[in-house]
Amino acid sequence: MIILGLETTCDETGIALHDAAAGLLAHRLFSQVKLHAEYGGVVPELASRDHIRRILPLVEQTLAEAELQPCDIDGVAYARGPGLAGALLAGAAVAKGLAWALDRPVLGVHHMEAHLLAPMLEADPPAFPFLALLVSGGHTLLVEVAGVGRYHVLGESLDDAAGEAFDKTAKLLGLPYPGGPALEKLAAVGEPGRWVFPRPMVDRPGLDFSFSGLKTAVVNAVHNTTLDEAARAAIARAFQDAVVDTFAIKVKRALVQTGLKRLVVAGGVGANTVLRERLQAVAGAAGGRAYYPRLAFCTDNGAMIAYAGQQRLSMGEQDVGEVEVRPRWPLGELAAPLANAGLGPV
Amino acid sequence: MQLVDAAATEALGASIAQDCPAFACIHLHGELGAGKTTLVRGFLQAMGHTGAVRSPTYTLIEPYETPAGKFFHLDLYRLSDPEELEFIGLRDWVDAGVLLIEWPEQAAGVVPAADIDVVLRVQGNAREATLTYFPKR
Numbered sequence: 001m002i003i004l005g006l007e008t009t010c011d012e013t014g015i016a017l018h019d020a021a022a023g024l025l026a027h028r029l030f031s032q033v034k035l036h037a038e039y040g041g042v043v044p045e046l047a048s049r050d051h052i053r054r055i056l057p058l059v060e061q062t063l064a065e066a067e068l069q070p071c072d073i074d075g076v077a078y079a080r081g082p083g084l085a086g087a088l089l090a091g092a093a094v095a096k097g098l099a100w101a102l103d104r105p106v107l108g109v110h111h112m113e114a115h116l117l118a119p120m121l122e123a124d125p126p127a128f129p130f131l132a133l134l135v136s137g138g139h140t141l142l143v144e145v146a147g148v149g150r151y152h153v154l155g156e157s158l159d160d161a162a163g164e165a166f167d168k169t170a171k172l173l174g175l176p177y178p179g180g181p182a183l184e185k186l187a188a189v190g191e192p193g194r195w196v197f198p199r200p201m202v203d204r205p206g207l208d209f210s211f212s213g214l215k216t217a218v219v220n221a222v223h224n225t226t227l228d229e230a231a232r233a234a235i236a237r238a239f240q241d242a243v244v245d246t247f248a249i250k251v252k253r254a255l256v257q258t259g260l261k262r263l264v265v266a267g268g269v270g271a272n273t274v275l276r277e278r279l280q281a282v283a284g285a286a287g288g289r290a291y292y293p294r295l296a297f298c299t300d301n302g303a304m305i306a307y308a309g310q311q312r313l314s315m316g317e318q319d320v321g322e323v324e325v326r327p328r329w330p331l332g333e334l335a336a337p338l339a340n341a342g343l344g345p346v
Numbered sequence: 347m348q349l350v351d352a353a354a355t356e357a358l359g360a361s362i363a364q365d366c367p368a369f370a371c372i373h374l375h376g377e378l379g380a381g382k383t384t385l386v387r388g389f390l391q392a393m394g395h396t397g398a399v400r401s402p403t404y405t406l407i408e409p410y411e412t413p414a415g416k417f418f419h420l421d422l423y424r425l426s427d428p429e430e431l432e433f434i435g436l437r438d439w440v441d442a443g444v445l446l447i448e449w450p451e452q453a454a455g456v457v458p459a460a461d462i463d464v465v466l467r468v469q470g471n472a473r474e475a476t477l478t479y480f481p482k483r
Contacts, residue, residue: 084406224471
């Protein structure tokens with residue numbers, strides 16, 4: 001069964017073709033990051049307009065790369081949410097239109113489910129159950145994953161997402177958008193220990209996160225010092241150390257609490273190499289290991305949507321009725337794949 | 347007035363909630379990390395909200411409903427053109443409840459005028475708050 005996947009929740013237009021037997025056939029990505037860099041962030045109207053312009057040419061390129069025709073597609077999956085409403089609608093409308101024209105089933109999948117299943121696209125995928133840490137610009141979640149659609153959210157951010165804290169800290173330090181890669185580079189040359197920022201909520205029980213206080217600490221440091229190159233690098237270092245420590249402590253706690261050995265790290269912040277090494281050590285100490293999607297699949301992409309759609313469409317689950325998106329959609333609402341359990345009624 | 351820490355900023359939010367009209371529009375000015383979302387947290391908790399108050403930077407708007415009314419927390423930081431507010435559905439929220447708008451200057455002329463205007467300034471580790479109340483239009 002060949003599934004076409006469309007990702008349009010935010011910055012990226014991602015298109016992919018996934019086959020149940022042969023795996024990933026082809027994938028294409030167009031990032032609007034350069035466009036948004038001028039504005040220092042994601043601009044929703046620009047994002048949705050650009051998705052509309054990009055989707056069909058990218059579908060054509062992806063089909064050509066896989067040497068397939070539109071009629072070879074057996075089902076269409078799109079990201080229903082969470083995300084920016086206009087951007088989601090662009091993807092959903094094209095997905096439904098294609099599916100109706102081809103007379104194939106269509107299904108809106110959960111963007112975060114797709115992220116946490118992304119390591120399944122790799123040669124050495126983790127077996128269920130596992131612990132998943134999802135860290136991106138809009139989300140910070142710790143999830144116990146028993147199987148596809150069987151998620152128990154253990155903890156989440158109570159204020160800012162980790163990726164948002166990275167972006168805002170980068171902005172305070174005068175770094176370009178997106179902030180994560182630039183901040184990591186600057187932190188690498190920063191003097192450790194010149195600033196020590198709080199590790200938010202590690203002294204409290206539970207697995208929730210809070211990054212607003214850390215942002216405040218950065219603002220105060222920036223305002224209370226002469227911001228030369230060494231100071232900027234030392235602040236970047238102190239910020240990254242605090243974030244990495246916080247995740248290491250919470251992940252260790254979650255592994256102990258659940259008895260799980262395998263850890264999946266997904267989302268854009270999962271591309272941070274210091275965080276990767278640290279979490280690999282934490283999982284190793286727990287007698288397991290950490291699994292990461294390749295860097296291209298840490299950030300938003302079409303392959304993960306096609307894969308998540310494959311898991312559900314192949315079980316007979318599909319949308320019926322109107323185009324509907326879910327800009328806010330708690331992961332905990334999902335259930336295991338079920339025939340005709342998609343959006344309804346007609 | 348001087349706010350020594352985040353708790354003081356939350357307390358100011360709670361005191362603004364005390365005498366806030368049902369359909370007020372509150373503008374919140376201040377740079378990154380000045381405490382705008384922290385003030386909104388104090389405001390919403392005083393209005394009876396018990397859950398988390400997340401930054402709306404990514405989602406642009408976070409709606410809340412409590413026994414005291416409906417509240418819409420907006421963050422226009424990432425907006426580049428005021429017209430984009432129409433696109434995210436501003437008209438659905440005006441006159442539906444209290445609007446708490448961070449970075450209103452990003453959509454000057456399009457967002458409703460302020461009934462209460464709050465400016466937060468970073469001063470070392472503390473914050474300086476200036477409140478202006480506008481007479482009912």
